[in-house]
Amino acid sequence: MSLGRLLAVARKELLQLRRDRLTLAMMAVLPVVQLLLFGYAINTDVRHTPTVVLDDDHGARGRSFVRSMEATGFYDIVGHVRDHGELATALRAGRAKVGVVIPAGFGADVARGTPARLQLIVDGSDPQTVASATNTAASLAASWGSDLAVERLQRQGMRAPAPAIRLEPLTWYNPDLRTATFIVPGLVGVILTMTMVMLTAMAITRERERGTLEQLIVSPVRPIELVAGKILPYILIGYVQMSLVLGVGHLAFHVPIVGSLALLYALAALFIAANLALGLTFSTVAQTQQQAMQMSFFFLLPNILLSGFMFPWEAMPRPVQMLSQALPLTHFLRIVRGITLKGATWPEVRVEVLWLAGVLAWFTLVASVRFRKKLG
Amino acid sequence: MSDDIIVAEGLARSFGELVAVRDVSFRVRRGEIFGVLGPNGAGKSTTIRMLCGILDPTGGRGTVVGHDIAKEPEAIKARIGYMTQRFSLYEDLSVRENLDFYAGIYGLSRARRTARIDEVLDRTGLRARTKQLSGTLSGGWKQRVALACATLHEPPLLFLDEPTAGVDPVSRRDFWEQIHRLAAAGTTVLVTTHYMDEAERCHRLSFIFRGAVLDVGTPDEIVERRGLDVCEMRVDEATRAADLLRAAPEVDEVAHYGHVIRVSVRNADAVAVARRTLDAAGLAIGRCERARATVEDAFVSMVREEGAARA
Numbered sequence: 001m002s003l004g005r006l007l008a009v010a011r012k013e014l015l016q017l018r019r020d021r022l023t024l025a026m027m028a029v030l031p032v033v034q035l036l037l038f039g040y041a042i043n044t045d046v047r048h049t050p051t052v053v054l055d056d057d058h059g060a061r062g063r064s065f066v067r068s069m070e071a072t073g074f075y076d077i078v079g080h081v082r083d084h085g086e087l088a089t090a091l092r093a094g095r096a097k098v099g100v101v102i103p104a105g106f107g108a109d110v111a112r113g114t115p116a117r118l119q120l121i122v123d124g125s126d127p128q129t130v131a132s133a134t135n136t137a138a139s140l141a142a143s144w145g146s147d148l149a150v151e152r153l154q155r156q157g158m159r160a161p162a163p164a165i166r167l168e169p170l171t172w173y174n175p176d177l178r179t180a181t182f183i184v185p186g187l188v189g190v191i192l193t194m195t196m197v198m199l200t201a202m203a204i205t206r207e208r209e210r211g212t213l214e215q216l217i218v219s220p221v222r223p224i225e226l227v228a229g230k231i232l233p234y235i236l237i238g239y240v241q242m243s244l245v246l247g248v249g250h251l252a253f254h255v256p257i258v259g260s261l262a263l264l265y266a267l268a269a270l271f272i273a274a275n276l277a278l279g280l281t282f283s284t285v286a287q288t289q290q291q292a293m294q295m296s297f298f299f300l301l302p303n304i305l306l307s308g309f310m311f312p313w314e315a316m317p318r319p320v321q322m323l324s325q326a327l328p329l330t331h332f333l334r335i336v337r338g339i340t341l342k343g344a345t346w347p348e349v350r351v352e353v354l355w356l357a358g359v360l361a362w363f364t365l366v367a368s369v370r371f372r373k374k375l376g
Numbered sequence: 377m378s379d380d381i382i383v384a385e386g387l388a389r390s391f392g393e394l395v396a397v398r399d400v401s402f403r404v405r406r407g408e409i410f411g412v413l414g415p416n417g418a419g420k421s422t423t424i425r426m427l428c429g430i431l432d433p434t435g436g437r438g439t440v441v442g443h444d445i446a447k448e449p450e451a452i453k454a455r456i457g458y459m460t461q462r463f464s465l466y467e468d469l470s471v472r473e474n475l476d477f478y479a480g481i482y483g484l485s486r487a488r489r490t491a492r493i494d495e496v497l498d499r500t501g502l503r504a505r506t507k508q509l510s511g512t513l514s515g516g517w518k519q520r521v522a523l524a525c526a527t528l529h530e531p532p533l534l535f536l537d538e539p540t541a542g543v544d545p546v547s548r549r550d551f552w553e554q555i556h557r558l559a560a561a562g563t564t565v566l567v568t569t570h571y572m573d574e575a576e577r578c579h580r581l582s583f584i585f586r587g588a589v590l591d592v593g594t595p596d597e598i599v600e601r602r603g604l605d606v607c608e609m610r611v612d613e614a615t616r617a618a619d620l621l622r623a624a625p626e627v628d629e630v631a632h633y634g635h636v637i638r639v640s641v642r643n644a645d646a647v648a649v650a651r652r653t654l655d656a657a658g659l660a661i662g663r664c665e666r667a668r669a670t671v672e673d674a675f676v677s678m679v680r681e682e683g684a685a686r687a
Contacts, residue, residue: 008480012466012473019468019509215464217430220454221481 005221009229013203017233031191031241032248038187039180039253049133051075052096054087059107065118065144066100074136075100087121097123098133113152173341181256184249185340186309188242189332192268193275193303194296195241199234200279201292209288223371231276238272239265246340259339263346267335270356274328277363284370303329331355381406381441381533381564382427388435388587389422396422398587399436404566404580406532409559411578412568413675419587420568421460424537427566428458441533454482457526461538463518467511471502471521474510475528482529489528496524500554516547523554527563534558536567540574552577572672581671583678586686590678595671602677604628604669605646608636610662617659624653628677640673 017024051069055062069075078096081087090096101119109116118141122133150160174181207213216226242265249255279296286292304310306324313321313330324330331352338344338352382404389397397419404410414420425431427440429449438445441455465474475496479489497503500520505513510521519539527534536555540548552574559565559579567578575581576595583590583598591598611617618630618637626649629640641649647664654661 002483004483005481008477011480012469012477015473016466016468210464210467211460211462212464212466214430214460215458216481218428218453218456218458219478219481220450220483222450 001222001224006225006229006232009221009226010232013230013233027195027237027241028244030195031187031245034191035184035187035245035248036252038183039249047073048076049074049098049129050078050096051098051100052087052090053077053080054082054084054099054101055080056104057102057106061107061110062102065102065140068144069100069137069140072136072140074132091121091123097126097129098137100137110148178253180249180253181341182337184245184253184255185336186333187249188245188336189271189307189329190300190304190309191241191245192238192272192332193329194300196234196238196272196275197279197282197299198293198296199237200231200276201282201286201296202289203230203234204280204283205286205289205292208283223368227280227367227371231273231280234276235269235272239268242268255340257340258343259345260343263349264336264339267339267349267353267356268332270353270360271328271332271335274356274360274363277360277367278328280367281363281370284367303327306330308333325355326359328356328359331359379405382410382438382566383440384423384427384436384438386436387423387426387433387438389419389426389431390434395587397426397433400582400584400587400589401436402582402589402592404564406564407559407562408579409555409565409567409577411575411581412566412584413570413572413575413581413671414568414584415570415679418584420584421537422587423584424535424566424568428456428535429453455531455533457529457531457534459522459526459534459536459539461541463522465510465518465522465525468509470507470509471513472506474521474525478525479528484529492528492530496528500524515543516550519543519547519551520554523551527558531563533564533566536565538568538570540569540571548574572670572675575671575675583675585679585682590682591674599669599671599674602669602674603643604640604673604677605642605644606638606640606667606669606673607646607650607664608633608638608667609650609664610635611637611654612660612662617654617657620657620659621650621653624649627653629673629680638667640669640677642677 053066055066066077070077075098079090081090081099087099087101091099099121101121103117103119106116106118120134120137122130124130153160171177204213207216246257250257278299282292282295286295306316306320307313307327307329308324309329313324316324334352335349338349380403384403385401387397387400388395400419400423412420412423422431426433427438427445429440429445429452432446440452443451445452466477469477475493476489479493484492497506502517502520502524505517510518513521523539540551543551555565555567569575578595580592580594581598582592591601593601614632614635614637618632621627621630621637621639626641626644627639628642631638639646639650647666650664651661
């Protein structure tokens with residue numbers, strides 16, 4: 001292997017990149033735009049759910065319960081309906097996602113001390129709302145219930161017994177449950193996956209398309225020199241993108257960086273290399289730049305869906321979990337979230353690093369077997 | 377080492393069902409300009425690619441600069457220059473950057489690189505254009521840059537695959553001057569072409585048709601072996617005269633050149649045959665002169681015969 005030839009390729013690639021202003025701008029703008037989009041627009045906290053009320057009781061107790069529902073900030077009362085038919089229409093039209101039904105006699109039951117009934121109707125077509133909508137209302141009803149019981153006991157001159165178990169929930173690492181804190185570190189991985197795979201896949205197919213690959217194949221340059229020389233400039237770009245996302249995320253979204261940046265940057269090299277090897281594998285299959293681009297996009301989707309970037313990995317069925325272990329992003333997500341949010345150190349991320357190294361070795365093997373200096 | 381820098385023996389290559397090269401054998405001597413002539417799709421490029429070691433033959437064997445093409449392709453690659461009709465330059469790089477890049481991948485030392493690039497820039501007249509992006513050069517200039525890139529490392533053997541396709545006649549002439557200069561300095565050149573005037577500029581030729589060699593030799597030898605006698609004549613009703621001549625069994629080929637028709641006859645007297653045929657039809661013949669048979673005449677004659685035999 002000759003370092004001179006490798007550097008000649010890297011230098012040429014950098015020169016071409018410098019001339020390709022559009023691609024260069026995309027490399028810098030894309031991460032920031034995605035960051036702002038994901039950071040501001042995506043919010044998985046369910047709040048302000050539009051809610052309609054069907055009040056057949058017309059009593060003070062019922063109105064008071066509705067007010068305390070509104071006070072949670074979770075339900076926005078968008079109107080009152082007169083019967084179940086109107087309630088159904090409101091849900092179907094999407095005007096409301098939750099309906100609260102206060103049956104006639106609710107106030108009287110509460111006053112009498114017999115179990116009072118409330119009905120909560122939730123639009124299940126959006127599963128994310130259902131759990132939060134029911135849980136919030138249920139805990140509200142429970143606390144109302146116990147308040148009423150205490151009130152009743154006190155009226156009878158008795159002291160309420162202390163609860164047998166008191167749960168004290170503590171949320172570590174992201175106590176305010178901010179989506180940005182969760183999303184931004186993951187976005188580093190997603191953006192690197194997207195650009196690194198696509199750039200390498202296209203860098204080789206571009207030469208194939210323009211006929212320059214044939215000229216290279218006839219030269220004494222070895223595949224490893226060609227591949228490494230082409231990849232080198234993109235590793236640099238990868239690091240710039242990563243710094244951009246982490247930096248902007250830290251400044252604009254106050255995403256904490258608790259752990260060691262040095263460790264993160266060192267391990268990122270492994271992740272970037274794995275993606276580049278994958279892009280290279282694509283380029284040995286794709287004949288045109290367009291095909292290379294399509295393959296990269298097809299690859300991106302399962303990465304976003306299965307890696308744990310958006311949906312909890314733990315909730316996936318077993319076979320899908322096994323599949324997602326083959327994606328470099330799955331492991332890098334755990335590393336990047338672990339280090340930035342929880343301050344994880346080497347022993348805690350070691351398993352993920354091993355996985356990444358394995359995936360990298362596998363892709364490198366496939367790419368080098370497929371990438372031969374032959375035509376036809 | 378033998379004097380033959382290229383030895384091809386029964387080379388063959390198929391792509392699945394398609395047979396691109398059926399049976400190609402020839403020897404190229406050191407320092408000569410060897411032309412591989414053939415129509416489009418005859419298997420010229422495939423042959424060149426096998427000789428460069430970038431395409432494995434499916435049959436036959438070959439050695440180039442003393443190395444086996446199937447077993448030691450990398451040893452060959454360091455000792456050859458290669459240029460295709462597409463002028464594989466990086467269009468988004470300047471002339472100088474292209475030269476620097478190829479100097480780099482051929483492993484030229486810094487001192488040699490500077491010297492060689494200087495030399496090439498002076499020889500080709502590219503010095504004024506070093507900063508120009510090669511994509512904005514005209515065809516002729518691109519060709520010069522491509523040739524400069526392919527010869528930077530001073531290879532003893534140069535492969536040129538249809539190097540003048542799509543280049544204007546003046547640039548083609550200049551290009552051939554450069555080729556002869558390289559050959560005079562000791563470089564062996566193997567060039568494919570389907571331009572007949574270029575074929576005559578080669579020291580020796582190989583005719584390839586449908587993946588097989590029809591003949592190998594100097595242009596004169598090939599023409600002579602074909603035994604063609606050619607005459608050019610002025611006649612009235614040139615089209616009718618041409619049709620009559622084509623129908624005559626001795627006549628090999630009839631072609632129009634403006635007001636003149638050119639008649640070639642195999643192993644017979646062209647003038648006599650033409651006169652006899654046209655006199656019988658009562659057509660008056662104007663001026664009639666014997667002409668020199670060219671490589672093109674020989675080539676067309678061979679291809680027609682081969683085509684008829686296989687049809």
